[in-house]
Amino acid sequence: MGVERTPSQVSITSTRSTSSASVETDRHIRVQAILQNDFTSVPNILSIVPPNEWSILADHLYAYHSEIDAWPLVLWASSQRSAGDMVLSDQQFHDMVLKRNVFSEQFVRWNKRLIQEFYQKAKLSYNDFNDFTGEDEKQKISDLLSIILQNYAECPFEDIPLMFLKTAAIFKGIIGLGDDYLDNMHLFYMGESIVPLVLNPTLVNLDDLHYVRPVKLQALLNECGRLLLRYGQIKKNPLEEPYQSMMKHWAETTTATVPLRFSFEEVEVMEKIWRAQRTINSKKLKKLEEAITELVEGHTDDARTDGLSETSEYGLCKFSDKLNDPKWKFSKQEKGITEYTWYKGEGIGGRVEAEIKGDISQLKKIVEDVFRNIKLFSHLEMEELDKETSTIQFRVHAPFPFSPRYISADIHYHTNNGESSAIFYYSERNKTPSGHQRAKMLLSGIQVTAKGRDRVKVAVMLHMDMCSSIPNWAASGQSSSIKKNISKLLRS
CATH class of the missing domain: 1.10.506.10 (GTPase Activation - p120gap; domain 1)
Incomplete structure (x- = not known):
């Protein structure tokens, strides 16, 4: 039997609901305005978004407008500066936008x-x-x-x-x-x-x-x-x-x-x-619009379901297919280590293969060593959920002036016929820390294959979507760094 409410209680609840809906509608209108080059509502939006999140908003907003034409946004940001000001500040939002332009x-x-x-x-x-x-x-x-x-x-x-x-x-x-x-x-x-x-x-x-x-x-x-x-x-x-x-x-x-x-x-x-x-990427625009809306309306984390992982979309076969995808282009081979680059695809990462001394039982140790030895990653946390599943979360450094990224992923372990694999899937299990943009772990993993006489072939494949406005020059540097760190680890 439900609890009856008095007329006054119903009225208060209705008023609150209407007020909340009105606030959300107002914020949505303001977001749409700045996406359509009306920046008069920026001060209001900045009063909603905490200052430590402004760099993320600047990332998203500049990425959105640069996909169409960044000039109106840059012109607005420039107009906020005083005539004699010859220095870009780290505290002013309009200067954050201008730095992303530079x-x-x-x-x-x-x-x-x-x-x-x-x-x-x-x-x-x-x-x-x-x-x-x-x-x-x-x-x-x-x-x-x-x-x-x-x-x-x-x-x-x-x-x-x-x-x-x-x-x-x-x-x-x-x-x-x-x-x-x-x-x-x-x-x-x-x-x-x-x-x-x-x-x-x-x-x-x-x-x-x-x-x-x-x-x-x-x-x-x-x-x-x-x-x-x-x-x-x-x-x-x-x-x-x-x-x-x-x-x-x-x-x-x-x-x-x-x-x-x-x-x-x-x-x-x-x-x-x-x-x-110019060719506009409509899919990218839609993602950026959603990211800006979530940031302003405060639903970035509330909309997530704990423990959600994309494992249903992929499996061991999908991982093997991607490991051998022709989009991986040979980069270089040195001292028995071969590096590959994801050709003309989104995101950062790399694929590195080597034959080393060991056996397939070392897979979990290799997984941990890989993540801990990539200098681009920090604040690493790993947790074993059960014998076949772990979760990992870490920060990904982004080059100046872009905001750092955060990745949450699930790791599923498989062993079969002389081969062990750890497959990494994007997860929404953990919330995004303040001041970070959420990035995505695309289908990735590590495969260890027995080669006989205490030798194994190790294939490490990492692929991440940094989301928003990391330009190609920065992504290229990040990918190069990841491959270099993995190669150094396997060599040692």
């Missing part, structure tokens, strides 16, 4: 082109430097810096990211050229984008993610970065020679390109070409 695929490709030769020569010559004070050392540093500044000044118009050209064209009218040899637009980009990469070239995959830079090399990069930060101030505060003459020449050469580079007419031509070549 680290988009097009920008990173350009940035690598600007600094790659400089960095290669720095790595070859850093032992020639002691304290950067001698005339010979200063000249060598000047020669290194001139590589970047010449590339920056002489880069063909069509190779420069369209978003930079459009943004600079707008700001040229707002802040003007400035009163130094280098104009304000090129100066801003130098300080916010190029100098950080000079200090840490790993940010654009010029080194392995876990490369430990020699102290003397880092000292040289620091000195170059220090000098580049003076690039837009040398008229008011001249540098010593040979830096002053070299920088003055390239600053004037760069500023002379402003009428062409930051011309709305020229930018419009480039934009027409870009739009003609």
